[in-house]
Amino acid sequence: MRSPLDWVSGRGLVTRLLITQTLVLVVGLGTAWAVATLVGPPLFHQHLQQGGHSGPPTELKHVEDAFASASLIALGVALAIALVTAFVVSLYLTSRIQRPLAELAGASDAVARGQHVRVAAPRIGSEFDRVATAFNEMADRLDHVEVTRRRLLSDLAHELRTPVATLDGYLEGLEDGVVAWDEETARVLREQTGRLVRLVEDVGDVSRAEEGQLQLDLEDVPVPVLAESAVTSARESFSRKGVDLRLELGSGPRDVVRVDRQRIAQVLSNLLGNALRHTPAGGRVTVAAGREGEDHVVISVTDTGEGIDPHQLGHVFERFYRGDTARDRDHGGSGIGLTISQAIVAAHGGSLTAASDGVGRGARFEVKLPVREDATGAGSAMTVG
Numbered sequence: 001m002r003s004p005l006d007w008v009s010g011r012g013l014v015t016r017l018l019i020t021q022t023l024v025l026v027v028g029l030g031t032a033w034a035v036a037t038l039v040g041p042p043l044f045h046q047h048l049q050q051g052g053h054s055g056p057p058t059e060l061k062h063v064e065d066a067f068a069s070a071s072l073i074a075l076g077v078a079l080a081i082a083l084v085t086a087f088v089v090s091l092y093l094t095s096r097i098q099r100p101l102a103e104l105a106g107a108s109d110a111v112a113r114g115q116h117v118r119v120a121a122p123r124i125g126s127e128f129d130r131v132a133t134a135f136n137e138m139a140d141r142l143d144h145v146e147v148t149r150r151r152l153l154s155d156l157a158h159e160l161r162t163p164v165a166t167l168d169g170y171l172e173g174l175e176d177g178v179v180a181w182d183e184e185t186a187r188v189l190r191e192q193t194g195r196l197v198r199l200v201e202d203v204g205d206v207s208r209a210e211e212g213q214l215q216l217d218l219e220d221v222p223v224p225v226l227a228e229s230a231v232t233s234a235r236e237s238f239s240r241k242g243v244d245l246r247l248e249l250g251s252g253p254r255d256v257v258r259v260d261r262q263r264i265a266q267v268l269s270n271l272l273g274n275a276l277r278h279t280p281a282g283g284r285v286t287v288a289a290g291r292e293g294e295d296h297v298v299i300s301v302t303d304t305g306e307g308i309d310p311h312q313l314g315h316v317f318e319r320f321y322r323g324d325t326a327r328d329r330d331h332g333g334s335g336i337g338l339t340i341s342q343a344i345v346a347a348h349g350g351s352l353t354a355a356s357d358g359v360g361r362g363a364r365f366e367v368k369l370p371v372r373e374d375a376t377g378a379g380s381a382m383t384v385g
Helices: 004-009 013-038 039-051 056-112 126-175 182-211 221-239 261-277 324-330 339-345
Strands: 219-220 244-249 256-260 282-290 296-303 351-355 361-372 381-385
Touching: 004 339, 056 126, 056 324, 126 182, 182 221, 182 339, 219 221, 219 261, 221 261, 221 282, 221 296, 221 381, 244 361, 256 261, 261 282, 261 339, 261 361, 339 351, 339 361
Parallel strands: 244 282
Antiparallel strands: 219 256, 244 381, 282 296, 296 361, 351 361
16 A cells, blocks of 8 residues: 555655645644644633623623634635745745756766756755766766776777787698698797787786785785896896896885785786887886985886877876877787776775876876885986896
8 A cells, every 4th residue: 555655755846846835834733723723712811801801601602602713714725825925935846956867867868868958956955966966977978987997998909809810820721731830830820829818817906906806915025126126037038129128116024015026017018018119229217216305215117209199198008098009919919918907006095196298208107106115215226227
């Protein structure tokens, strides 16, 4: 069985406002009637007696009846005026509220259908303005997610297409006897399967990192150890390309961070690999480590390479984003190394940021990590070429 509240909630806004105000008026009128009926006549009779008004009982009865009738008529007129006023106020309020609500409902349906729609602030109260602002922000985020999703699917399809097509071509050649099974064929097949495995692992890593499900094996590690290990691991690949790799330490052994050493090594490896891909032979990449304030250390990777366009700088950490898609695919990057790196650093309570003065003017990536609370002081600066 439905309650009166259920019946009211199923009506339109105008009806609900009018019914609500009518209920309030009826309750108020009933209270006033009860007071006027039960308290008014005896009190009026008492005042008549105190005022010395004496006369036949029929006359006093007539006066008291007249008082009661006048009170009821006054209450009835007041109720009628109040109902008319409530109806007018309800119409006014709903005319001000219904239009922005209808616009918001229509915009919600449009956004659900994938359309780019925004709503204007209704200017009928700060609460409604905040709802409109929140809706527009939500719609902007949904648009951004949709664009990212489409680009992700497109780039992921392209990443899979190349190794799958290569594998299919070689397998067909082997079946037809056109391609011989030799060391070169095995190398190509291993490279392509390795590329697929790496792509799957990268996608899995970034998904786990963004969902906060990374398993971190935390330990106290001096900052110079992290920087030196990263440079040592990458030096050979830099030498082969003819890019100068330098290490500048402004942190000493007392600058200690609590991190997963393997994960941070992965971050620095990604940053160094990215710098190497975009720095031509004869260029320079510098890894620097030093204190920033009392609570953080910064490990930076700065190159003199191709740089980043200012319009692209805000997108470099997005999954599969590339400023020059064809160029980066030729370089072999999966397009999510920076995304993984940023998520790993965030899981350590730090941040990863990018900066560039423009195309052709190099780029700088900074890893900021919190220092152990009991770590004080800094070592002497040194540079390793």
